[in-house]
Amino acid sequence: MNKDSKTTARNFRPALCAVLCAQAIALNFFESLIPELPFLPPGAKPGLSNIITMFAAASLGLPQALIITAAKSLFAFATRGFTAFIMSISGGVLSCLAAYFLLKFAGRKLGYIGISVICSLCHNFGQLCAGCVITGSRMTFYYAPFLALFGVITGILTGLIFAAVLPALEKQKKYILR
Amino acid sequence: MKNRVFGKVDLILIAAVTVCALLFIFMRGSASDGGTAVITVNSSVIEELNLKEIKERTVITPDTDPKVTIVAENGEIYFESSECRDKICVRTGRLSKPGDTAVCLPAKTVVSITGSGPDAITY
Amino acid sequence: MKNRSLLIFISALLCVSAIVFAAVYAACCSEKQSTFWVMDTISTVKVKGPGARAAAEKAEEITRNLDSSLLSRHSESSLTYRINKNAGGKVPAEYAKYIQTMLEVYEKSSGAFDFTLGNVSDLWGIGTDNERVPSDEELKEALSSAGADKIKVGDGEISFPEGVAVDFGASGKGIALDEISNSFKDCKINRAVVSVGGSVMLYGKGDFTVGIKNPGGEGYMAVLNLGSSFVSTSGSYERYFEKDGVRYHHILDPETGRPVSNGLVSVTIISGSGALSDALSTACFVLGTEKGMELCRAFGCEGVFIDGGGTVYVTDGAAGMLEITDSGYHLEGR
Numbered sequence: 001m002n003k004d005s006k007t008t009a010r011n012f013r014p015a016l017c018a019v020l021c022a023q024a025i026a027l028n029f030f031e032s033l034i035p036e037l038p039f040l041p042p043g044a045k046p047g048l049s050n051i052i053t054m055f056a057a058a059s060l061g062l063p064q065a066l067i068i069t070a071a072k073s074l075f076a077f078a079t080r081g082f083t084a085f086i087m088s089i090s091g092g093v094l095s096c097l098a099a100y101f102l103l104k105f106a107g108r109k110l111g112y113i114g115i116s117v118i119c120s121l122c123h124n125f126g127q128l129c130a131g132c133v134i135t136g137s138r139m140t141f142y143y144a145p146f147l148a149l150f151g152v153i154t155g156i157l158t159g160l161i162f163a164a165v166l167p168a169l170e171k172q173k174k175y176i177l178r
Numbered sequence: 179m180k181n182r183v184f185g186k187v188d189l190i191l192i193a194a195v196t197v198c199a200l201l202f203i204f205m206r207g208s209a210s211d212g213g214t215a216v217i218t219v220n221s222s223v224i225e226e227l228n229l230k231e232i233k234e235r236t237v238i239t240p241d242t243d244p245k246v247t248i249v250a251e252n253g254e255i256y257f258e259s260s261e262c263r264d265k266i267c268v269r270t271g272r273l274s275k276p277g278d279t280a281v282c283l284p285a286k287t288v289v290s291i292t293g294s295g296p297d298a299i300t301y
Numbered sequence: 302m303k304n305r306s307l308l309i310f311i312s313a314l315l316c317v318s319a320i321v322f323a324a325v326y327a328a329c330c331s332e333k334q335s336t337f338w339v340m341d342t343i344s345t346v347k348v349k350g351p352g353a354r355a356a357a358e359k360a361e362e363i364t365r366n367l368d369s370s371l372l373s374r375h376s377e378s379s380l381t382y383r384i385n386k387n388a389g390g391k392v393p394a395e396y397a398k399y400i401q402t403m404l405e406v407y408e409k410s411s412g413a414f415d416f417t418l419g420n421v422s423d424l425w426g427i428g429t430d431n432e433r434v435p436s437d438e439e440l441k442e443a444l445s446s447a448g449a450d451k452i453k454v455g456d457g458e459i460s461f462p463e464g465v466a467v468d469f470g471a472s473g474k475g476i477a478l479d480e481i482s483n484s485f486k487d488c489k490i491n492r493a494v495v496s497v498g499g500s501v502m503l504y505g506k507g508d509f510t511v512g513i514k515n516p517g518g519e520g521y522m523a524v525l526n527l528g529s530s531f532v533s534t535s536g537s538y539e540r541y542f543e544k545d546g547v548r549y550h551h552i553l554d555p556e557t558g559r560p561v562s563n564g565l566v567s568v569t570i571i572s573g574s575g576a577l578s579d580a581l582s583t584a585c586f587v588l589g590t591e592k593g594m595e596l597c598r599a600f601g602c603e604g605v606f607i608d609g610g611g612t613v614y615v616t617d618g619a620a621g622m623l624e625i626t627d628s629g630y631h632l633e634g635r
């Protein structure tokens with residue numbers, strides 16, 4: 001029986017990963033349908049797929065979380081082109097690493113909201129750096145303070161949603177991994 | 179998995195970032211008034227326009243791929259159209275104040291408004 | 302307890318980031334601007350970089366020293382004053398070099414740039430209380446003893462006959478800019494714009510914009526977009542006096558001793574050396590548009606010539622830099 005359950009658990013890990021990738025991509029897709037808001041830098045999105053990444057970083061491990069990040073970026077590449085890919089992966093990887101290390105080491109002090117805010121800021125910062133390298137112009141950092149404020153707000157939003165759907169995600173994990 | 183959603187530390191973090199961001203925004207806002215739009219393609223400046231002196235609609239199409247069309251008129255400059263996929267540059271809208279920036283990443287084009295006029299006058 | 306240590310850690314992280322950011326910002330973006338009066342004109346210095354303050358101070362010091370100890374024609378402590386008084390004397394190597402550069406322009410311009418007309422200029426007295434129109438005889442007499450071809454320079458010594466009055470009025474500002482540019486190489490600065498009486502030095506990486514003063518009025522009528530270089534202008538609107546409805550300006554024709562009148566009102570020269578752009582702007586003004594453009598080509602410099610009718614003539618390289626912003630002026634031929 002031991003061997004059975006172990007094999008079962010290992011076999012379904014990739015499946016869980018795939019499901020989470022699909023969910024992250026779906027969230028990304030729905031976000032892209034949101035219209036532009038006038039006072040925001042164009043292209044800025046709430047980053048709801050971050051919820052999935054955070055969950056993976058907390059409950060499945062860094063490799064899984066990075067795979068999900070890569071999946072999101074590849075989706076961006078397939079649908080929106082090379083530039084979108086670079087922007088997605090630069091922000092995504094930084095944010096993913098931040099999530100993993102914070103969840104592991106920040107003990108009980110930093111709540112989900114705080115971690116979510118930091119992930120959001122990392123994501124934005126990664127994207128700003130990528131944008132600066134691509135255009136070769138330091139003027140892209142002009143967006144920085146506005147993006148930071150926006151990042152705080154979306155971080156709070158994402159953190160709240162994360163806390164709310166966490167039980168559901170746990171349930172999903174238990175169900176798939178049996 | 180952890181329990182806490184929001185705590186003291188979170189609050190401090192958010193407050194600190196918000197304050198810093200607002201500080202930067204206000205510092206930028208008090209910059210001098212001006213009107214030179216600088217168009218950069220691939221890190222080199224290809225065009226500088228004094229927006230105040232532009233009396234008629236000026237169209238610039240730098241040699242980029244994807245192609246972008248930049249229009250300057252009435253003291254403003256903006257990406258009128260672009261062949262890029264996301265069209266973030268176009269959606270940025272009109273630039274008129276120093277610091278205003280619009281970027282088209284695929285075309286590696288940056289349009290931004292700098293300070294007030296030439297570096298020096300020769301006489 | 303762990304609560305507090307995490308708090309401290311995060312605050313420390315934020316502080317460190319803020320400090321790092323501020324340091325980087327200060328290092329790259331620290332900027333110093335200063336304005337001062339020297340060589341009978343106004344100078345402005347704008348420097349960007351970690352060594353900005355030191356560089357700006359140095360620029361002012363160099364200009365003042367150069368004027369008072371070497372180039373000024375009227376200050377008694379100046380070398381130029383003394384060699385003019387003694388018709389020659391011992392001179393340091395860099396001074397000899399300045400003279401040699403000016404001689405080169407004199408020769409290549411077929412005498413249009415004659416920097417020995419100090420006594421002739423004094424007859425007109427422009428800028429002093431004795432502004433007057435000299436008589437033909439006075440001019441003839443002063444001119445006959447002047448002439449840069451009479452100068453002998455070499456081996457740390459210069460000599461010329463009496464009556465020759467070496468005058469750095471047309472090149473002193475450019476010389477100062479050259480010295481400033483050299484001294485900036487040792488300072489930690491990224492970018493600098495220095496203007497000494499309208500002669501401009503652009504230093505550092507990147508692009509600059511220089512406005513050309515509107516000869517007919519306020520502000521600037523065109524903008525030059527260019528990289529680091531030196532830009533100088535000679536114009537009939539800079540120093541002049543009016544008598545009986547006639548305007549007498551300060552750029553003299555070496556043959557007649559009278560203000561040049563060939564239709565030009567402004568000549569701007571762009572080159573890699575301050576002394577050269579200064580001297581050439583005067584030389585080209587005297588020569589007129591056609592010969593002036595040839596002289597530019599001979600020295601590998603670019604020029605913008607503006608005549609009284611609002612027509613602007615440019616050398617090939619200058620065409621790419623120039624952007625006329627005033628509709629009262631138009632480019633010739635293009």
